[in-house]
Amino acid sequence: MITRKMIVNILALSICVFFLSIEKVKLSWEISILHNNYENLRVENANLKDQNLKLITQFYTDNAPANIERIAKESMGMIKKSPKRIVIDE
Structure with missing residues (x-):
């Protein structure tokens, strides 16, 4: 025979199962959002690594001695001095 206490217990357990469900x-939804964010961050990280490599390469090419010399000659009109020759007559 089903008593009133059993019905209350079944109802309480059903409510608990409902809230846990x-x-x-909610947790499944949050996990899927976090997974999507993680994938977006991985793509962004890869793009930033590529951009960093390009910027490092540009830095080294811009600061190369030959490039600095070329800029000095073109924009500032600087001319490289030729070494003086010393002739010793004997």
């Missing part, structure tokens, strides 16, 4: 759905 809702929590499971």
Whole structure:
């Protein structure tokens, strides 16, 4: 025979199962959002690594001695001095 106490217990357990199911759905939704964010961050990180490599390469080419010399000659009109020759007559 089903007593009133058993019905209350079944009802309480059903309510607990319902709330736990809702929590499971919330957590599953949050995990999927976090997974998407992680993938977006991985793509952004890869793009930033590529950009960093390009900037490092540009830095070294811009600061190369030959490039600095060329800029000095073109924009500032600087001319490289030729070494003086010393002739010793004997």
